[in-house]
Amino acid sequence: xxxxxxxxxxxxxxxxxxxxxxxxxxxxxxxxxxxxxxxxxxxxxxxxxxxxxxxxxxxxxxxxxxxxxxxxxxxxxxxxxxxxxxxxxxxxxxxxxxxxxxxxxxxxxxxxxxxxxxxxxxxxxxxxxxxxxxxxxxxxxxxxxxxxxxxxxxxxxxxxxxxxxxxxxxxxxxxxxxxxxxxxxxxxxxxxxxxxxxxxxxxxxxxxxxxxxxxxxxxxxxxxxxxxxxxxxxxxxxxxxxxxxxxxxxxxxxxxx
Amino acid sequence: xxxxxxxxxxxxxxxxxxxxxxxxxxxxxxxxxxxxxxxxxxxxxxxxxxxxxxxxxxxxxxxxxxxxxxxxxxxxxxxxxxxxxxxxxxxxxxxxxxxxxxxxxxxxxxxxxxxxxxxxxxxxxxxxxxxxxxxxxxxxxxxxxxxxxxxxxxxxxxxxxxxxxxxxxxxxxxxxxxxxxxxxxxxxxxxxxxxxxxxxxxxxxxxxxxxxxxxxxxxxxxxxxxxxxxxxxxxxxxxxxxxxxxxxxxxxxxxxx
Numbered sequence: 001x002x003x004x005x006x007x008x009x010x011x012x013x014x015x016x017x018x019x020x021x022x023x024x025x026x027x028x029x030x031x032x033x034x035x036x037x038x039x040x041x042x043x044x045x046x047x048x049x050x051x052x053x054x055x056x057x058x059x060x061x062x063x064x065x066x067x068x069x070x071x072x073x074x075x076x077x078x079x080x081x082x083x084x085x086x087x088x089x090x091x092x093x094x095x096x097x098x099x100x101x102x103x104x105x106x107x108x109x110x111x112x113x114x115x116x117x118x119x120x121x122x123x124x125x126x127x128x129x130x131x132x133x134x135x136x137x138x139x140x141x142x143x144x145x146x147x148x149x150x151x152x153x154x155x156x157x158x159x160x161x162x163x164x165x166x167x168x169x170x171x172x173x174x175x176x177x178x179x180x181x182x183x184x185x186x187x188x189x190x191x192x193x194x195x196x197x198x199x200x201x202x203x204x205x206x207x208x209x210x211x212x213x214x215x216x217x218x219x220x221x222x223x224x225x226x227x228x229x230x231x232x233x234x235x236x237x238x239x240x241x242x243x244x245x246x247x248x249x250x251x252x253x254x255x256x257x
Numbered sequence: 258x259x260x261x262x263x264x265x266x267x268x269x270x271x272x273x274x275x276x277x278x279x280x281x282x283x284x285x286x287x288x289x290x291x292x293x294x295x296x297x298x299x300x301x302x303x304x305x306x307x308x309x310x311x312x313x314x315x316x317x318x319x320x321x322x323x324x325x326x327x328x329x330x331x332x333x334x335x336x337x338x339x340x341x342x343x344x345x346x347x348x349x350x351x352x353x354x355x356x357x358x359x360x361x362x363x364x365x366x367x368x369x370x371x372x373x374x375x376x377x378x379x380x381x382x383x384x385x386x387x388x389x390x391x392x393x394x395x396x397x398x399x400x401x402x403x404x405x406x407x408x409x410x411x412x413x414x415x416x417x418x419x420x421x422x423x424x425x426x427x428x429x430x431x432x433x434x435x436x437x438x439x440x441x442x443x444x445x446x447x448x449x450x451x452x453x454x455x456x457x458x459x460x461x462x463x464x465x466x467x468x469x470x471x472x473x474x475x476x477x478x479x480x481x482x483x484x485x486x487x488x489x490x491x492x493x494x495x496x497x498x499x500x501x502x503x504x505x506x507x508x509x510x511x512x513x514x
Contacts, residue, residue: 133352134352134353134356137352154351154352155350157352158349158350158351158352158392158393158394159350161394162346162394205346205347208342208344208347209347209350211307211310211312211342211347212340212342212347212348212350213350213360214310214312214335215310215335215338215339215340215342215409216335216360216361216364216408216409216412217332217335217336217361217364217365217412218360218364219332219364221364
């Protein structure tokens with residue numbers, strides 16, 4: 001599941017979800033706001049995340065795999081930059097002066113983007129890896145994120161796997177009949193059919209869930225349990241990370257000039 | 258006789274497609290009664306339940322615990338009518354069992370301590386102590402069914418209405434459910450075509466066929482009559498069968514044709 005390693009018990013697991021969420025936002029903002037090309041300023045962010053990662057004892061393989069899942073789109077963008085950014089030419093093809101040109105500025109920009117992308121994703125996945133999803137939801141409620149949004153996330157999380165199970169069952173039913181062979185066009189059509197049926201079933205399910213809610217008096221206002229109190233350790237952690245992030249951005253603006 | 262807790266008078270409903278689902282249903286259930294609502298597939302059982310809770314607008318009069326069902330009173334009616342739907346997956350829509358059982362009481366506006374007390378009482382009534390922090394997705398079918406029952410018990414409704422409670426259960430889960438239903442003290446309406454379950458849990462049975470009440474009486478008497486059960490697509494419960502099997506012509510499941 002999403003929060004596969006979240007039910008361990010390390011100091012960072014025990015931190016309150018609200019403190020961790022605020023810290024994540026601070027880290028992401030700082031990472032994004034640092035002036036382009038100042039890799040040195042990203043180093044403290046990386047060190048902080050590495051320390052958190054070590055304390056959480058999240059397996060490195062898990063982190064890399066998660067990162068690989070979210071990277072394709074970012075990598076596609078990163079890969080284009082060396083060719084698009086104008087500047088000092090470091091490589092061209094064909095060598096006699098032709099269409100494809102790689103610039104120094106382009107490479108720097110790509111590296112910069114990649115570094116920021118990796119740091120932000122790493123920070124997010126560390127939050128997910130060290131916080132149970134329902135605690136995260138309570139943390140969001142604690143931070144006054146609108147209830148409707150929090151509830152939608154909760155229901156999404158609740159039914160995501162139910163829908164995936166349904167899709168798997170339909171896939172098995174198809175393979176059981178065509179042995180995974182069959183003409184390509186037919187396979188493609190049956191896949192489209194699965195998506196359509198899933199959509200209709202989810203629609204029906206949504207209707208039934210609404211009835212189950214209404215049968216218990218739901219009238220549009222949600223009365224979710226009040227989230228727990230913030231402990232001193234949560235305050236300290238959230239404040240420390242936020243202060244570090246602010247210091248980083250201010251240092252970038254004023255010390256570097 | 259005391260005032261009926263559920264009273265239907267000439268309830269009619271026609272699906273938008275034109276098919277008549279309820280062709281004038283009249284019945285009354287007294288406080289404390291345990292009634293099975295049986296009938297073949299398509300008899301209108303589930304439609305009747307939806308109409309009782311105001312999820313379909315049928316013609317005729319529906320009264321629950323002194324409230325006549327209108328668009329304005331649907332919320333009051335639902336509050337007194339504890340509906341447990343057939344698919345427990347739809348009934349358990351929160352990330353944790355605890356939140357789900359708390360949903361009804363919290364929506365009723367009870368204070369936190371009372372909600373907590375009701376959650377604990379309801380979970381222990383269905384034998385799920387210690388399941389409060391589990392995710393519904395990871396429960397077995399039988400556990401889901403019991404958790405769904407707890408979500409409604411926590412609201413302490415006047416009438417408990419269960420739609421096909423034994424569907425999908427294995428013999429052990431079914432036995433546990435029957436034992437559990439026998440311990441429940443509130444007025445009970447069980448929609449089922451599991452007639453052995455009806456015989457064990459309800460002293461009175463109402464048989465619905467083609468949208469009409471075709472039989473209403475003591476369970477053993479009504480369902481012990483092979484001519485009657487045959488005529489309405491049912492079978493005499495195993496527990497009431499003599500040597501002749503469950504059908505009017507004496508042909509049992511393994512009998513000679």
